[in-house]
Amino acid sequence: MLLYNTLTRRKERFTPLREGEVRLYTCGPTVHDYAHIGNFRTFVAQDLLRRFLEYLGYRVLQVMNITDVDEKTIERARRKRVALEEITRRYTQAFFRDIELLNIKKAEHYPSAREHIPAMAELAEMLLERGCAFRDEKGNVFFDVLSVDYGRLSGKRPKRRLRAKTVREDYDEAKHFALWIRCSADESFCWESRLGWGRPGWHVECAALSLRYLGERVDIVSGGEDLIFPHHENSLALCEAVGGEVRYFVHVKHLLWHGRKMSKTLRNYHTLEEILKRGYSPREVRLVLLQEHYRRHLDFTFEKLEVARAKLEALDELLGKAPERKGGMRVRIRTAIESLRREFESAMRDDLDVERALAAYWGFVEEMLEAKLSGEEVEEVRRTLLDLDRVLGLVYSPG
Ligand SMILES: [Zn+2]
Numbered sequence: 108m109l110l111y112n113t114l115t116r117r118k119e120r121f122t123p124l125r126e127g128e129v130r131l132y133t134c135g136p137t138v139h140d141y142a143h144i145g146n147f148r149t150f151v152a153q154d155l156l157r158r159f160l161e162y163l164g165y166r167v168l169q170v171m172n173i174t175d176v177d178e179k180t181i182e183r184a185r186r187k188r189v190a191l192e193e194i195t196r197r198y199t200q201a202f203f204r205d206i207e208l209l210n211i212k213k214a215e216h217y218p219s220a221r222e223h224i225p226a227m228a229e230l231a232e233m234l235l236e237r238g239c240a241f242r243d244e245k246g247n248v249f250f251d252v253l254s255v256d257y258g259r260l261s262g263k264r265p266k267r268r269l270r271a272k273t274v275r276e277d278y279d280e281a282k283h284f285a286l287w288i289r290c291s292a293d294e295s296f297c298w299e300s301r302l303g304w305g306r307p308g309w310h311v312e313c314a315a316l317s318l319r320y321l322g323e324r325v326d327i328v329s330g331g332e333d334l335i336f337p338h339h340e341n342s343l344a345l346c347e348a349v350g351g352e353v354r355y356f357v358h359v360k361h362l363l364w365h366g367r368k369m370s371k372t373l374r375n376y377h378t379l380e381e382i383l384k385r386g387y388s389p390r391e392v393r394l395v396l397l398q399e400h401y402r403r404h405l406d407f408t409f410e411k412l413e414v415a416r417a418k419l420e421a422l423d424e425l426l427g428k429a430p431e432r433k434g435g436m437r438v439r440i441r442t443a444i445e446s447l448r449r450e451f452e453s454a455m456r457d458d459l460d461v462e463r464a465l466a467a468y469w470g471f472v473e474e475m476l477e478a479k480l481s482g483e484e485v486e487e488v489r490r491t492l493l494d495l496d497r498v499l500g501l502v503y504s505p506g
Pocket of ligand 1: 133134135313338342
């Protein structure tokens with residue numbers, strides 16, 4: 108299978124580090140609010156990747172972190188004057204309900220950041236010992252980006268003279284970033300460690316969880332394209348500083364709404380719940396999120412949901428079709444089935460070209476709906492569609 112690797116900026120033949128097994132790290136949601144369908148575009152694309160790897164016979168070991176302790180989450184809890192747990196519990200539950208509605212396969216592990224604070228402090232400590240990190244005068248611990256070959260993923264190379272100025276994120280240029288942010292014991296959201304009272308920076312979260320659950324060598328790290336810099340660049344630096352390795356980075360392009368990125372900041376987002384309230388089904392949403400190639404921006408429209416509805420009705424009709432003639436399997440039908448399989452697989456092997464795979468798929472559905480099929484043919488058509496559905500995940504009854 109060919110997969111586009113952000114690290115090398117080209118399609119590469121995918122070979123996992125261990126035979127037959129793929130270790131996949133996917134950056135999960137920050138549970139300070141509902142996830143919107145722009146977030147779910149990424150999760151559905153990763154689901155397609157996971158499902159196709161399984162279809163090819165790989166065993167997939169997937170980890171998705173739940174970020175329940177970053178600055179945004181803390182900020183929201185403070186503003187609303189409620190316990191951090193109350194906020195994160197509510198949105199974590201909503202997240203799991205939504206991924207179930209969208210038929211996204213479960214990862215093997217969903218570690219919560221808050222439950223792994225010691226592992227993050229230990230990683231920061233280890234990096235200090237190795238000379239890849241330093242303390243500032245306030246006791247914050249920073250990763251020294253000059254200590255590794257920093258910038259290979261995003262192309263953002265650090266200047267040689269760099270100072271750590273702030274623990275806040277800077278999205279413009281390569282700089283030292285916070286591993287452990289000092290705070291005093293009487294503050295809420297503060298943990299004690301050998302580095303003193305404080306809390307971990309975001310990038311150390313994913314690096315520590317990935318090390319804990321997948322080990323030092325990871326096949327694929329995946330997330331939305333906005334994570335390339337600084338998050339994945341920083342996570343990669345941490346991983347390499349402790350002798351680890353990431354082979355492939357797979358990034359999913361944004362979902363657009365009227366030509367602009369759907370985001371919380373622009374306030375132009377839709378949640379799944381909201382779309383379902385308008386009378387659309389989770390399957391229709393899944394199909395729209397899935398049907399365009401993950402390396403192209405997806406323009407989300409309600410017209411696309413209407414088209415998806417018609418496609419799924421045709422699929423359901425074909426799956427429920429009764430035989431209309433006697434006799435066995437004709438060559439014409441056998442050939443159509445074989446060429447669907449060939450085209451579908453070869454498209455998906457080419458960097459998950461789901462658009463080409465689905466063109467063949469819907470063409471086949473239409474053709475078979477029009478054909479008068481025998482009992483044997485109906486059975487074979489159904490078997491084929493259900494087998495390909497291990498990849499597409501369109502045949503299910505939500506909720
Ligand atoms: Zn992450």
